[in-house]
Amino acid sequence: MSDAKQNQKIQNACTAALEKFQKIGLEKYADIQSKLEYVLGSYAYDGNPVGLYDIGAKALKDLKKYKKDNPRLISKKLIDDLEKAIKNK
DSSP, X not given: OOHHHHHHHHHHHHHHHHXXXXXXXXXXXXXXXXXXXXXHHHHHHHOOOHXXXXXXXXXXXXXXXXXXXXXXXXXXXXXXXXXXXXXXX
């Protein structure tokens, strides 16, 4: 897969994760939300996806943990998309 396609996948996955955290709306996810916003903005500015992979991995961990207690609120597709994007860097 081309770098541009892969970068688009991680960007889309991180955007979806950010939207999910915003919907959840819990204060304990404020830090990961701000980090996702930052790395998405940074990537849009400089095109370097490194931060997306780092923060995307942290977001994945938080989403998986949240899904254990709230299985219906986090889609399998969101988890899968993030895992695939991170794994294929």
